[in-house]
Amino acid sequence: MTPVVVLLVxxxxxxxxxxxxxxxxxxxxPRPPLHLCGTAQGMYAPNSSYEANLRYLAAALPAKxxxxxxxxxxxxxxxxxxxxxxxxxxxxxxxxxxxxxxAACLAKAFRYAQLLCPYHRHAMVDLRACRVSYHDAYxxxxxxxxxxxVHVDVVVYxxxxxxQKKSPS
Numbered sequence: 001m002t003p004v005v006v007l008l009v010x011x012x013x014x015x016x017x018x019x020x021x022x023x024x025x026x027x028x029x030p031r032p033p034l035h036l037c038g039t040a041q042g043m044y045a046p047n048s049s050y051e052a053n054l055r056y057l058a059a060a061l062p063a064k065x066x067x068x069x070x071x072x073x074x075x076x077x078x079x080x081x082x083x084x085x086x087x088x089x090x091x092x093x094x095x096x097x098x099x100x101x102x103a104a105c106l107a108k109a110f111r112y113a114q115l116l117c118p119y120h121r122h123a124m125v126d127l128r129a130c131r132v133s134y135h136d137a138y139x140x141x142x143x144x145x146x147x148x149x150v151h152v153d154v155v156v157y158x159x160x161x162x163x164q165k166k167s168p169s
Contacts, residue, residue: 032112032116033125035113035123036123037116037123038117038121038123040143041120041122041136041140042121043121045119048082049082054134057077057110061086061110061132066099072087072090080137080138082138084134087131087134090105091130102130106132109131110125112127113134121139122134
């Protein structure tokens with residue numbers, strides 16, 4: 001084959017191959033969306049009640065955002081220890097600025113969270129047009145309580161140490 005024929009064949013075959021690879025990675029471009037997979041709250045088991053709660057939130061949160069006059073919403077579901085808290089936000093820059101576009105974007109962000117952070121109890125995905133995050137509310141409350149307890153203990157200990165320095169021996 002001559003070089004011209006090889007170049008012509010590559011020109012015809014290469015663009016569809018590149019497009020297929022790009023579509024497989026991300027609908028918005030060749031890289032995954034901005035995301036964060038939290039590790040401090042641990043992982044959940046497949047088919048657990050935590051996963052069922054996430055599925056519920058994936059359906060409820062877009063509906064709540066589109067039904068409200070605000071472009072954001074927060075939803076908590078279930079009781080400890082499987083309590084999940086999720087937040088969603090749609091940008092005013094969203095193409096079409098309509099509620100169905102916002103709901104579709106949030107549904108896509110939830111899918112990306114599950115794909116990019118499988119079984120993580122904490123995840124955030126930002127698609128620029130919308131953002132979704134969720135976390136284990138029960139574990140977060142325990143962490144905050146533990147930090148507050150340590151802080152109080154340190155303050156009390158420091159206060160006692162200062163008190164002892166001031167008192168004559």
